[in-house]
Amino acid sequence: MIITTENLIYKYGVGTPFEKTALDDVSLSIEDGDYVGIIGQTGSGKSTLISHFNAILKPTSGKVIVDGQDLWQDNKHKRIQTRFKVGLVFQYPEYQLFEDTVYNDIAFGPKNMGLSSEEIEKSVMRSIEFVGLDKKYLKKSPFELSGGQKRRVAIAGVMAMSPKVLILDEPAAGLDPKGRDEILARIREYHSETKSTVLLVSHSMEDIAKNAKSIIVMNRAKCIMHASVPEVFENAGMLEKIGLDIPQITRVFISLNEKGYKVSRNIYTVEDASREIMRCLREGGLYD
Ligand SMILES: Nc1ncnc2c1ncn2[C@@H]1O[C@H](COP(=O)(O)OP(=O)(O)O)[C@@H](O)[C@H]1O
Ligand SMILES: [Mg+2]
16 A cells, blocks of 8 residues: 555644534555545545645644655654655646746756756656657746646656656646646556556546546545445445536436446446447447
């Protein structure tokens, strides 16, 4: 397991009238190399949860163990090492760009890690390739770029630290559909090439279905489910009850199945759907 939480509780504003339990007894384990989607309504605790994984937030009680290290038991030096192991891309990370050039922005993390300038250059080049940004931008100011390009620079900056775990909080928010698919495809490629663990926070079931292998479902500060994608989407009723929805295409295939058509219920993407329809047609039609 790369990340484990044990009875993790987090409260904002302890001792004030605004005290709020944002994580309520969360115990979960994330397998090394997994691609985990984290879903849940706004305010369910997703961002609070992931902020614990690189020690930005300290549990009110409970444990966070990363790569075998109890983050708040072990000494501070080790905790700083963990920050490099877990790369966190915040929501709208483009607002955090601040260096004079794209190169320096991406190089900021690796520099902090104390890498040599050769190693820094290598990791910068590798990570702009991961996010699909042309080398010609490296000398430009980040402020000359479009919104989508800035987002890529910010993501590349975290990838450049080669974290064992890459966590992205709504990385596609605010992008157009093409931009969304593009950035998610890049992250998918990064995952399969580096074999690192990826955590993707998203409220889009389609995006999660297309990308993740397992899903953590958050609801009102609790982790109410952590299972494979098909297992989670089998619980359409439960998801609906907590204000989430299965992908539209899944809904279509479940109702086709219920109407007696011989199609699978586990269809999550349009590509799955077309493959399934072709399969049915090849095997002698959609009817019994
Ligand atoms: N800095 C904060 N101070 C007080 N309450 C907060 C703060 N950040 C988040 N919360 C509250 O904690 C709960 C969980 O928030 P958050 O983790 O941001 O949820 P999500 O990312 O799922 O939208 C919400 O009720 C939110 O209002
Ligand atoms: Mg959030």
